[in-house]
Structure formats: C-alpha cells, structure tokens
Amino acid sequence: MAANVSALTFIVLFLPFLGAVLAPGLTRLLGDKAAWFLALAPALAFLHFCTFLGEIAAGEVVTGGYAWVPSFNLSFSWFLDGLSLTFALLITGIGTLIVVYSGGYMKSHPDQGRFLAFILLFMGAMLGLVVSDSFFMLFVYWELTSITSFLLIGFDHEREAARRAALQALVVTGGGGLCLLAGLVFLWNITGVTQLSLLVHLENGLRESPFYLATLILVLAGAFTKSAQFPFHFWLPNAMEAPTPVSAYLHSATMVKAGVYLLMRLSPVMGHTPAWEILLPFFGGITLISGTLLAIRQTDLKLMLAYTTMASLGLLVMLTGFGAPHAVEAAVLYLVAHSLFKGALFMVAGAVDHETGIRDVTRLGGLKAAMPITFAAGLLAAFSMGGLPLFFGFLAKEEIYTALAAGNPRAVFFTALAVVGNALMFAIAFAVGLKPFLGPRVETPKQAHEGPAALWLGPVVLAALGLLGALFSGLAHRYVSSPMASAIVDRRVTVEIAAMPHVGLPLLLSLVTITLGVLVYWRLDTARALMVRVLENLGPGPDRGFDHLISGLVRLSGAVTRFVQPGRLEIYVTATFILLALTLLVPPFVFGELPGMPNWPEKILVQEAAFLLIALIGLIAVLRAADRLTAIVSLGIQGFAVAVIFLLFGAPDLSFTQFMVETLSVVILALVMTRLRLSPRDHRPVGQMLLDAVIAVACGLGFTLLLLKSVEAPFDNLLTDFFNTYSKTIAHGANVVNVIIVDFRGTDTLGEIAVVMITGLAVLALIRVKAGRRVAAEDKQGGRP
Amino acid sequence: MNTLILRTVAPVLTALMLLFSVFVLLRGHNEPGGGFIGGLIAASALAIYGIAFGVSAVRRAIRFHPMAIAGAGLLLAALSGLICIFAGVPFMTGLWIYPEILGVEVPVATVMSFDIGVYLVVVGAITSIALALEQEESEPAEAIGEQPPPVRVKRPRKPAHKPKERG
Numbered sequence: 001m002a003a004n005v006s007a008l009t010f011i012v013l014f015l016p017f018l019g020a021v022l023a024p025g026l027t028r029l030l031g032d033k034a035a036w037f038l039a040l041a042p043a044l045a046f047l048h049f050c051t052f053l054g055e056i057a058a059g060e061v062v063t064g065g066y067a068w069v070p071s072f073n074l075s076f077s078w079f080l081d082g083l084s085l086t087f088a089l090l091i092t093g094i095g096t097l098i099v100v101y102s103g104g105y106m107k108s109h110p111d112q113g114r115f116l117a118f119i120l121l122f123m124g125a126m127l128g129l130v131v132s133d134s135f136f137m138l139f140v141y142w143e144l145t146s147i148t149s150f151l152l153i154g155f156d157h158e159r160e161a162a163r164r165a166a167l168q169a170l171v172v173t174g175g176g177g178l179c180l181l182a183g184l185v186f187l188w189n190i191t192g193v194t195q196l197s198l199l200v201h202l203e204n205g206l207r208e209s210p211f212y213l214a215t216l217i218l219v220l221a222g223a224f225t226k227s228a229q230f231p232f233h234f235w236l237p238n239a240m241e242a243p244t245p246v247s248a249y250l251h252s253a254t255m256v257k258a259g260v261y262l263l264m265r266l267s268p269v270m271g272h273t274p275a276w277e278i279l280l281p282f283f284g285g286i287t288l289i290s291g292t293l294l295a296i297r298q299t300d301l302k303l304m305l306a307y308t309t310m311a312s313l314g315l316l317v318m319l320t321g322f323g324a325p326h327a328v329e330a331a332v333l334y335l336v337a338h339s340l341f342k343g344a345l346f347m348v349a350g351a352v353d354h355e356t357g358i359r360d361v362t363r364l365g366g367l368k369a370a371m372p373i374t375f376a377a378g379l380l381a382a383f384s385m386g387g388l389p390l391f392f393g394f395l396a397k398e399e400i401y402t403a404l405a406a407g408n409p410r411a412v413f414f415t416a417l418a419v420v421g422n423a424l425m426f427a428i429a430f431a432v433g434l435k436p437f438l439g440p441r442v443e444t445p446k447q448a449h450e451g452p453a454a455l456w457l458g459p460v461v462l463a464a465l466g467l468l469g470a471l472f473s474g475l476a477h478r479y480v481s482s483p484m485a486s487a488i489v490d491r492r493v494t495v496e497i498a499a500m501p502h503v504g505l506p507l508l509l510s511l512v513t514i515t516l517g518v519l520v521y522w523r524l525d526t527a528r529a530l531m532v533r534v535l536e537n538l539g540p541g542p543d544r545g546f547d548h549l550i551s552g553l554v555r556l557s558g559a560v561t562r563f564v565q566p567g568r569l570e571i572y573v574t575a576t577f578i579l580l581a582l583t584l585l586v587p588p589f590v591f592g593e594l595p596g597m598p599n600w601p602e603k604i605l606v607q608e609a610a611f612l613l614i615a616l617i618g619l620i621a622v623l624r625a626a627d628r629l630t631a632i633v634s635l636g637i638q639g640f641a642v643a644v645i646f647l648l649f650g651a652p653d654l655s656f657t658q659f660m661v662e663t664l665s666v667v668i669l670a671l672v673m674t675r676l677r678l679s680p681r682d683h684r685p686v687g688q689m690l691l692d693a694v695i696a697v698a699c700g701l702g703f704t705l706l707l708l709k710s711v712e713a714p715f716d717n718l719l720t721d722f723f724n725t726y727s728k729t730i731a732h733g734a735n736v737v738n739v740i741i742v743d744f745r746g747t748d749t750l751g752e753i754a755v756v757m758i759t760g761l762a763v764l765a766l767i768r769v770k771a772g773r774r775v776a777a778e779d780k781q782g783g784r785p
Numbered sequence: 786m787n788t789l790i791l792r793t794v795a796p797v798l799t800a801l802m803l804l805f806s807v808f809v810l811l812r813g814h815n816e817p818g819g820g821f822i823g824g825l826i827a828a829s830a831l832a833i834y835g836i837a838f839g840v841s842a843v844r845r846a847i848r849f850h851p852m853a854i855a856g857a858g859l860l861l862a863a864l865s866g867l868i869c870i871f872a873g874v875p876f877m878t879g880l881w882i883y884p885e886i887l888g889v890e891v892p893v894a895t896v897m898s899f900d901i902g903v904y905l906v907v908v909g910a911i912t913s914i915a916l917a918l919e920q921e922e923s924e925p926a927e928a929i930g931e932q933p934p935p936v937r938v939k940r941p942r943k944p945a946h947k948p949k950e951r952g
Contacts, residue, residue, distance in 0.1 A: 181823060410928045503938060652817035656809075661824030667832050672920035731890065734815035739818060742900045746877040749899075752860055753906040760910030764852065767917040 006064035009078060012048045013131065015041045016095075016124035020117040027113030034245060035454065036115055039096045042123055046092035050087060055086050059492060062198055065134060066349035079133035079197040082483025085331075087261055089128035093737075094253045095123045097458035102245040104454025105354055115155060118243065122148035126254050130261055132196050135184040142180065142226075146173040149286045153242040159707020165238035168546055172235045176225025177210060180262075183218030186211055189268075200268050200490060207273050219266065220283075227259025227313045230287040234543040237294075237306045244350030247302055252309045252342040255333065255774060260316045264331070267320060268490035280321020281323075283415045287314025290397050291544045294522070297531035301349040301359045301432050306426045308385075311421055312338045318414065318783050319400065320488075328405035329485045329495045336480060337466065338383060341393060343472040344381035344462035345432050348374055352436055357445035360433055363524075366441030371447040373456045375437040382464035383431025384470075386426040388512060389501045392469040392476075397422060397513070399497050401506035419513050425516025431524055470499040495533055504529055513686035577695050584702025588709070615641035630672055636666040648662035653737040668758065675767075795837035802830035810904050811897075820900035824907025831912050842918045843912075849911035860904025865899040 020039035027034040052062055065077020080088070102119060106112045125144035132138035147170070154166030189207045193199050206212060221228075239251050250256070263280065270276060288459035291311025298304045312334070319331035353359045368375050380391075387397035400422075405414040450456070469476045483493040501507050521529055565572075588594050598780065618637030622679045625631035639662035646655035684692070723736045723744070733739035741749050806826035812820030813937040847854070866877040873878075879896040 094880075136915075269787050519877065596797050611795070653819065653822065656817060658820045660829060662821060663829050664825060664915075667829075667836075668911075668915060668918065671915065675918055692786070695929065731896070732814075732881060733896070735813060735817060735819070738813045738819040741821065742903070743877075744877075746866065746896075746899060749903060750866060751875070753859060753862060753903050756910045757852075757859050757906050758848075760852065760855055762914050763914045764917050 005062075006233075007077065008048060009062075009064055009067070011066030012045045013078065013125065013128060015045050016127060017122045020120035020124065021534035023117035023120060024113035027116060032103055032112070034108050034113070035099055035116060035403065038120065039099040039103075040118060042092045042095035042099060045127065046089065049080075049088045049092060052080055052085055056080065056082055056483050059483075059486070060697055061197065063131060068134075068137075072581075073194060074136055075195075076137060077133040078131040078196065079195070080131060082262055082480075082485070083261070083487035084130045086255075086336065086480050086484045088127060090125050090336070091123060091254050092344050094249060094339060094462065095119075097343075097347075098245050098249040100349075100454050101248070101458040104452050105243065105245050105350055107452075107531050110221055111155075115152075115243065117763060118148060118151045118155065119249065122152060122255070124251060128259070129258055133187060133197050135194050135196065138196070139177070139181050139184055139576055141223075142258065143174070143177050145250075145258060146170060147176055148277065149173065149239070149255055149424050150344065152246040152643055153239045155243060155246070156241065157426065159241070161238075162241040165235070165241040169235040169239050171550070172225050172232055174220045176232070177216045179225075180222025181618060183215050183222060186215040190215065196265060200265075206269050208424055212270075212273070213275055214278070216270060216273075219262065219270070223259035223262045223494060224317075225259070226262075227317065228255050228287075228310045228318060229283050229314060231261070231542050233287060233291065233310045234541065234546060236310050237303055238543065240300075240302045240306050240585040242416070244302065244346060244353065245435075247306065252346055253339040256309065256313055257316075257339070259329075260313060260320065261336065263317065263320045264488045265330075267328075267488055271321070272323060275325045276321055281318045281414060284314045284318025285414060286320060287311065288421040288504070289314075290418060292421050292428070293531060294535075295428050296524070296527050296537060297530070298423055299354065299360050299362050301364075301436070302346070303430050304361070305349060305633055307605055309338075311425060313344070313515060315400075315418065315421060318417075319403065322414065324403050324406065326399055328488045329481065329493065329497075330396060330399035330403045332481050332484045332488070333392070333399050333495065333497070336476075336650065337392040337396040339468070340462045341381040341384040341429075341678060344377055344459040344466070345429070347455075347462070348378035349432060350460065351451050354455065355446060355451055356448045364436035364442060364444070365408065365439040366437070367448055368437040369441075371437070371450050373450055373460060377456060377459035377463040377692055378433035378437065382429040382469060384463070384466035385429035387422060388515065390467065390499050392466045394501075394510070395470055395473060395497050396498060397510055398501075398506045399495070402497075403503050403507040405509060415509065417536070419516070421511055422513045424520060426514060427520035427524060429507075430521050432518075443769055473498050485736065498603075510647070534713055559663050569703045574692070576693065577699055581695060581698035581702050585698060588705055593709065595705060595712050598708055598711075606649075608645065611641045611644045611648070614638075615645075628682065629670060629680065632666055632669045632673065635669075636662050639665075642738055713729040729770070792837045795834055799830045802833070803827055806830065806904075810900060813900060814896070820903030821907055823913070824904040826835040827904070827908045828915070832915050835919050836917060840916050843916060847912070851909045854924060855906045855909025856952070857914065858907075858909060859903045859918050859925035860902075861905065862902025865902060866894040868895055887907070 006360050019038050022035070023038055026037060030037065055062060055474075063077065065075050068074045068076040078084075090422065099116065099119060102116060103112075106115050109115065121143060125141050125148055125330075127136060128141035129145060134143055136632055137486045150166045151171040153169050154162050157166075187199070187206070188194055190206055190211055191199055206215075209215075223231045232484040236251060236256065240247055242251070244382045287310045291309075291314055295304050295307030295311065298307060316335055316338075319327045319334065330465040349359065351371070352364065355371060355374075356367070358364055384391040387393045396751045400418055401415070404411055404418055407413075427555050476498075477495040482493065485495055501510075618634055618641060621634035621637060622631050625634055640659065643655045643658035643662060650702035723740060727733055727739045731739045731743040733743065791881045806823040809818035809826060810820055810823030813823065821901075831843055831847065834846065844850075849857075868880065869876055869878045872878070873881055879894055881892060881896075884891050885889050885891070
C-alpha cells in the first residue's frame with residue numbers, strides 16, 4: 001500500500017511535465033479545446049493530494065522518495081505536512097483553473113500550445129519546490145521556477161518591454177537563487193543534514209552557530225528576491241508584461257509565495273532570534289507600505305494588482321517574522337485568502353481586458369450589464385480582499401489584528417502599518433473588482449460582452465471559495481489552516497477564528513480599516529494625483545538602478561575583455577611565455593630549490609655526441625636563418641636529433657612519435673606561413689628582438705633547471721615495476737607504453753582523442769572563418785559543410 | 786614542390802606509408818608502435834600525397850571528410866569502452882576473444898578496436914587541418930565536396946574556373 005502511494009505520488013509530481021510535453025501536439029490537434037484536456041493533469045494531481053488531507057489533519061506527515069545520487073547522499077524525496085500540502089493544493093487547484101482560463105484567454109493565439117506547455121512546466125517546478133524534502137532538490141526546482149517564469153514573462157518575445165522584464169526577473173530571482181544555494185550549503189555544513197524533514201525536528205544548534213547570521217542573510221536574499229520584497233520588488237510589476245494567466249498564477253498565487261514558503265519552512269529552525277524578528281517585519285513592513293502606495297498611483301488594472309501583491313507578500317513576511325502568538329496563524333489564513341482573491345481578481349482583470357481591449361481603470365465603466373458573471377466574481381473577490389465579514393479575507397484580517405495588537409511600541413507601530421496597508425488594499429480591491437462595472441457605460445475598443453465559460457469559471461470558483469471557506473471555517477481550519485500553522489510553528493495549534501464578527505479590539509481595527517478604505521476609494525483620483533506628485537519628487541527608483549547596474553556590468557566586461565584580449569597574437573604569445581618563464585624560475589629561487597651541478601657522465605658515446613652536435617647545428621641554423629621558412633625547417637633538424645637521442649636511450653615509442661610530430665609540425669607550420677601571407681623575413685626592431693630573446697632564454701633556462709631538479713630525486717621504480725610485471729599478465733601486451741595508453745589509462749586516452757578531435761574542429765572553423773564568403777556561398781548551394 | 790620526381794614517387798610512397806601505418810598500429814601492442822604513431826604516419830602519407838597532387842585529389846582518395854573519419858574513430862573508441870556494460874565489467878575494461886580464423890588463433894580485443902579508434906581520430910583531425918591549410922583560397926568549391934571534379938592536372942596556384950569571390 002505504502003509503496004503504491006509512493007509510486008503514485010512520484011507519478012503525480014511528473015504529471016504537469018508530461019502535460020507540458022503533450023501540450024503543443026494536443027493544441028495542434030484539438031485547437032482551443034486542448035486546454036480542457038490538459039487541465040486534467042493538475043486536476044488529477046489535486047485529487048491525489050486531497051487524499052492526504054485526513055492523514056495530515058491528524059498530525060501525521062507523508063514522506064517518500066527514491067535514491068538519486070546515493071554516493072552524495074542526495075535523494076529525490078518528498079515531504080508532505082500541513083504547509084507543503086496546502087501549497088500543493090493551491091498550486092494544483094488554482095493551476096487547473098488557470099489552464100482552463102488560458103485556453104479561453106489565448107484563444108486562437110498561434111502559440112497557444114507553447115504557452116500551455118510553459119504554464120504546465122512551471123506548475124511541475126512549483127509543485128516540486130513545495131514538496132521537496134532534500135535541500136538540493138528544492139534548489140533545483142527553485143531555479144526551474146525562475147527559468148519558467150522567465151519564459152512566461154518573455155512569452156510575447158517580440159516586444160522589447162517583455163524581453164526586458166523577463167531578463168530582469170531572471171537576473172533578480174536567479175541571483176537570489178544563487179544566494180539561496182550558498183545559504184543551503186551553510187545549513188548543510190552547520191547541521192550535517194540535507195533533508196528538511198530531518199532539519200525541522202533536530203536539535204541542531206543552528207541559532208548558536210557563528211555562521212547563523214550569514215546563513216540567515218543568504219536565505220533571506222533568496223526568499224526576498226523571489227517574493228519581491230523591497231528593495232528587490234521592481235521585477236514584479238514589470239513581470240506584468242506576461243499574459244494575464246501568468247500574472248494570476250505565477251505572480252500572485254504561487255511563485256512569488258515561494259519565498260514566503262521557504263521562510264515559513266525554516267522558521268522552526270531559524271526563527272525566534274532577534275535578527276529574524278527584526279529583519280523580517282522590517283522589510284515586510286516597508287514592502288507592505290511601499291507596495292500599497294505605489295498601487296494607488298497606478299491606473300492599469302494589472303499594475304494595481306501587482307503592487308498590492310507585493311504589499312501582501314510584505315504583510316506575509318512581516319507576520320512570519322513577527323513572533324507573537326497568532327502571527328503565524330494570521331499569515332497562514334492571509335496566504336490562503338490572498339491566493340484565492342488575488343487569483344480571481346487577476347483573472348477578472350484579464351477577462352475585462354480581453355473583452356474590452358482596455359486595462360486602464362479610468363477609461364472603464366458600466367460593464368455590469370455586459371459582463372454580469374465576471375462582475376459577480378470580481379465583487380466577491382473584492383469583498384474578500386477588502387476583508388468584509390463573511391469572507392475568508394475577514395478571518396485573515398481579524399487574526400492579523402489579534403496577533404499584532406498589543407501594548408508595546410513595536411506592536412503599535414506594526415499595527416498602524418497593517419491598518420494603513422489594509423485600508424489602501426481595500427481601496428484597490430474595489431477599484432479593480434467594482435469600479436469598471438459601475439457608472440455610465442464607457443466606449444471601449446471592443447464591444448464588451450460576457451466571455452466564454454473558460455474565462456469566467458476560474459474567477460467564479462476562486463471567489464466563491466473565498467466565501468465558502470469562511471462560511472464553513474471549521475472545516476477549512478481543520479484541514480488547511482490548523483495543519484499548516486502547526487507545521488510552521490512545529491507544534492500542534494488550532495485556528496479557531498470564525499466568520500461571524502465578535503466584539504473586540506480586532507473588530508474595531510477592522511472597522512477603522514474599512515472606513516479608511518472607503519474614504520480612499522471615494523477620493524481615489526485625488527489620492528492617485530497626490531502619489532504621482534510624491535513619486536515624481538522622489539526621483540528614479542530601483543528599476544532604473546537595475547538598468548544602470550546592467551549597463552555598467554556590460555561596460556565593465558567590455559573593458560576587461562579589451563584589456564585581457566587586445567587581439568594581437570604577439571601580445572598573447574609574449575604574455576604566455578613571460579608567465580611560463582616566471583612560473584618555472586621564481587619558485588626555485590624563492591624556495592631555494594635550485595638543482596645542484598649535474599654529474600658529468602664519465603663517457604659519452606660517439607653517436608650521442610654526434611646527435612647532440614646536430615641538434616646544436618639545427619639551433620644555430622634557426623638563429624641564422626635568413627627567412628622564416630628556413631627557420632621552420634631548421635627547427636625540424638633539431639627535433640629529429642632529439643628524436644634520435646630518445647631512440648638511443650631506449651624509448652622507441654617516444655622517438656617514433658617525436659619523428660612524426662616533428663615532420664607534421666614542419667609541414668603544418670610551413671602551410672600556415674604560406675596561408676598567413678607573412679613577409680618571408682623577420683622585421684622586428686632590435687629592441688623587440690632582444691626582449692624576445694631574453695624571454696626565450698628564460699623559458700629554456702627554466703625548463704633545464706626543472707629537468708635537472710627532477711632527475712636529481714631518486715627514481716621511484718614502483719610504477720615501472722608494476723607495469724612491467726602486469727602488462728603481459730593482465731593486459732596481454734608486451735609494449736608497456738601502448739598498454740598504458742590503450743588499457744591501463746584508456747579513459748584518459750579517450751579524453752585526449754576527444755580533445756584532438758575538438759582541436760581539429762576548432763582549427764577548421766578558424767581557417768574557414770578566414771575563407772569567409774566563399775564558404776558561405778558554397779554552403780548555400782548545398783555543398784558539404 | 787610540384788616536381789615530376791615527387792609526383793612519380795608520391796603514389797607509391799603514400800601507399801607504402803599507409804600500409805606501414807597499419808602495420809605499426811597492429812604491432813603496437815607488443816612492439817613499439819600503436820594507434821597514435823600509426824595515425825601520425827598515415828597523416829604524413831596523406832600530406833605527401835596532398836603536396837604532390839593537391840587537396841582535392843586527397844579528398845577524393847579518402848572519400849570521406851577527414852572530420853567524419855575522426856568522428857568515426859572517436860565513436861569507435863567510445864563504443865569499445867561502452868561495450869563493457871554488456872559484459873558487466875567496469876568501463877574501459879579490455880575484453881578479449883580468441884576466434885580461430887583459417888586455423889590460426891587470432892586474439893581480438895576491445896583494446897584493439899580502441900587503438901583503431903585512436904588511429905582514426907589522429908588521421909582525421911590532422912589531415913583535416915593540413916588539408917584546410919593547403920586548400921588555396923581560390924580553389925573551387927567542389928574541392929571540399931564529394932563530387933569529383935573534372936579530370937585535369939591540378940595546378941594549385943592557377944585561378945579556378947569559377948568566378949572568384951575572395952572573402
């Protein structure tokens with residue numbers, strides 16, 4: 001049974017990827033109906049995860065997995081508790097609706113298949129991220145969500161704004177991902193475990209470690225970039241360049257919550273320290289306020305929602321790090337509520353945009369009659385976002401105020417932040433969910449009418465869930481809120497807040513929020529004008545800073561490249577040989593490792609002396625050669641003499657190779673000379689020649705010293721004896737050299753011949769670049785490449 | 786170097802050297818030699834042929850693009866290592882069989898096919914570099930292709946019959 005469930009979970013984790021593979025073909029085959037079939041993948045996954053609800057609610061955890069790289073103790077393993085299960089349900093549940101919605105939104109778009117494939121790919125990555133048990137599996141999925149997000153934001157790749165936004169998101173979240181990797185390696189080194197399930201239940205001394213702060217900052221860098229916390233928030237509004245289903249799914253309901261997920265996951269092991277309780281509420285609070293203020297200033301429906309998403313993420317981070325009782329419960333409730341209402345509102349905004357062709361809130365109005373179902377969904381979602389009683393957002397807000405409101409100054413400060421933030425979000429909620437539908441009818445580019453079922457199903461279901469979740473809050477708490485909160489604080493807690501208002505301080509604060517919100521909604525245009533003026537006076541934000549950073553990087557790398565690669569062969573060769581000479585000469589002098597005077601051999605055979613003499617003559621011939629070709633051939637004389645000397649000293653294989661290499665290098669060098677059309681003579685000025693001579697002599701001296709030093713040490717016979725003894729018996733060969741090449745060290749040789757081949761290809765490519773247009777023309781004629 | 790002597794001797798010399806290179810390759814396991822040296826000898830043989838008769842003659846003679854020969858060699862060498870999977874022994878373990886051919890026991894080994902792979906890579910890579918360098922920039926396009934050019938005596942420095950488009 002358990003094995004079956006494991007195998008099933010494994011398959012479910014890959015279902016979205018399977019859907020992604022099938023999506024393009026299926027779309028070609030079925031056209032716009034394909035989305036309904038593809039939605040089956042997340043729907044099945046959703047149902048599978050639902051079967052765990054009872055078990056998790058009873059306080060158990062579900063784990064499973066397979067060995068991945070056992071030698072590194074890496075496993076492909078998952079870990080389902082209240083936290084990851086809730087996320088998994090949100091991802092697959094909202095994912096199902098989003099896939100259906102995409103089918104309607106991207107109707108008859110030529111690249112619909114690719115779009116659906118990307119969405120499903122992202123879904124698989126996000127699902128993997130939240131259920132991962134192993135750190136490194138989590139990291140791989142984390143990066144995969146960044147990459148798929150890049151693909152989706154840049155989906156409309158022919159527009160420059162989309163490309164820029166995609167790149168920006170990738171740079172920011174990818175950079176954060178690298179920090180996270182470093183943080184995870186720290187965690188691993190400090191605690192010695194690589195699995196979250198073990199980490200959470202371990203007395204690991206992480207907080208006492210001297211590296212705690214470094215680890216925390218690295219992990220926060222990962223989480224803050226992903227969850228668009230100030231000052232890394234700028235990529236999120238730009239990401240609105242993506243088609244609306246992407247904004248609804250990635251950039252409000254799921255991906256941007258990955259950072260919050262990570263913080264919640266790590267809070268039992270890293271939380272409750274001063275650093276945690278200062279950094280998180282501080283950055284969260286700033287993000288909350290700046291997000292809502294920036295949202296007020298916008299007129300574009302999607303951008304308004306994007307900035308409130310950023311604000312909501314700030315609120316979540318603030319609550320996760322606040323440390324008071326009920327704070328985590330509040331975060332859990334708000335997270336679920338936000339996923340529901342924000343997903344719905346984005347889809348409503350998308351539907352309005354799709355049906356009218358306009359997203360500007362000041363140019364929309366009176367859509368109530370034309371789009372009644374969309375209007376209903378938008379209104380319900382806005383009620384939840386505004387935190388009106390009977391809606392899930394209300395539960396969250398009550399819990400937030402219960403957690404925050406206390407007597408001390410810190411609590412008062414953050415309560416004030418939350419009230420202002422929530423009030424502004426209230427105003428935005430109705431500006432998006434209500435304003436376009438009320439008032440007199442405004443002319444729009446397209447004649448507005450209700451979209452197809454695919455376009456309103458998603459928002460209606462999500463908005464209705466926001467109502468039902470609150471009405472049946474007992475059920476929601478039992479299966480979702482309580483298990484999730486318990487997982488975050490690592491002990492059993494029960495969430496009890498109910499949908500009916502009950503008198504107390506939280507209710508009073510809620511009333512203040514709503515009053516303030518209504519006020520801002522009423523005078524929204526004034527507030528917007530005010531914000532525009534304030535922001536203009538503040539000057540450029542981090543978005544511009546990003547551009548400066550990137551162009552600065554490009555300039556810097558250009559400068560470095562120009563310095564390192566001036567493009568003249570002489571400079572490269574000179575630099576290489578100077579470095580070589582220094583490497584060979586400096587260490588012996590610095591460490592006093594110079595070789596002693598070698599022993600003069602007692603007798604030199606005539607033939608040995610003769611070939612040494614020939615080598616010397618070759619050398620002199622090189623130096624005295626009148627033109628380059630003669631010099632190259634003369635170099636061959638010296639090489640052959642050395643080859644013969646090898647032969648005399650009993651190294652026939654080496655000698656053979658030396659002969660052939662000398663022959664071929666003379667041939668190839670001569671060919672290169674003719675090809676490069678160098679002047680046949682050497683025209684270097686005397687000074688340059690002297691410098692080159694000094695470098696050459698230094699290199700030669702260095703090699704001589706190195707060789708003398710190495711033969712000074714007593715010769716170790718171990719390897720020689722081994723190969724002599726075993727060459728015949730285990731490798732069936734008498735020629736030890738060849739047996740080493742093809743058998744004992746065969747894998748090395750395989751690598752070497754691969755290098756030979758690649759070098760050949762590279763040389764070929766270089767020569768053909770020179771040949772230029774002729775080759776290009778001939779390839780066009782279908783000639784052999 | 787397009788002399789009568791060279792052009793008379795070159796075919797014989799090339800053939801002998803190629804034969805010798807195979808000999809060196811095969812004896813390598815027990816006597817001095819091996820795939821690397823054999824490959825270098827064969828590459829020199831082709832270089833001589835190229836110096837005597839020009840690049841397209843060599844390309845026609847070896848039929849395949851030299852890089853394809855090198856690629857085949859690399860593949861052969863890699864397969865010689867991979868075949869160990871089926872024998873259930875670690876990568877690159879030498880496997881030997883001793884079939885009787887015409888009543889003589891001939892040892893055949895993956896080591897040998899590996900060495901042949903080395904030989905082919907060396908011949909292919911070096912020949913392709915040498916030929917590309919020897920190739921005159923004005924030489925006709927089909928010199929690189931497989932289709933044989935019209936039979937004629939190659940005069941390397943003579944302008945080609947095709948309009949020149951120097952790059």
